[in-house]
Amino acid sequence: AQKVTQAQTEISVVEKEDVTLDCVYETRDTTYYLFWYKQPPSGELVFLIRRNSFDEQNEISGRYSWNFQKSTSSFNFTITASQVVDSAVYFCALSEAWTGNQFYFGTGTSLTVIP
């Protein structure tokens, strides 16, 4: 079973539009961590944010915000006023305390921001 589901394969938005990338996860562990990574055209994945299962506070960092809801097992990522530089593939990932260093990645969402 897929532990991390990113149902949106590709999204295109026009610059300055807001866009939300969905991430749904599955785990039986009570202690777990959720991540978002960005993969720009250059290829290297870059860490964006980490959340632990005990911290449901939403987080905002500039134009980026993350909505963590345990009730729906979701960790969605919103980009406000999108820019061309936001064009990338975004991966959501899960790790569980009991499996330690095993990270489960979603299949990624490719975002294209059209100028």
Added chain:
Amino acid sequence: NAGVTQTPKFRVLKTGQSMTLLCAQDMNHEYMYWYRQDPGMGLRLIHYSVGEGTTAKGEVPDGYNVSRLKKQNFLLGLESAAPSQTSVYFCASSYSGGPNEKLFFGSGTQLSVL
């Protein structure tokens, strides 16, 4: 600020050929990982290492071997390449391998097996 460096960046092999991908990190990280990225599959873990001299299998280890003779280097080998191993390979590292640690990635190696 090299971080995680992978070589080569691109490679084309014929079926049955062998090759080694090199990953080097300069952050003194204990844990290192090899992932492959395929369309519609996300990143899948091939092998990982929890420290110098140790390696372990990940989700898709068949057809690959690894070695970690030095802490800073993690090698991924293909003894007899197959077309199914056409993929983009990423190396990653983390400081101590905890589930809450972020991964640092290399820029990837695009491998085509004909």
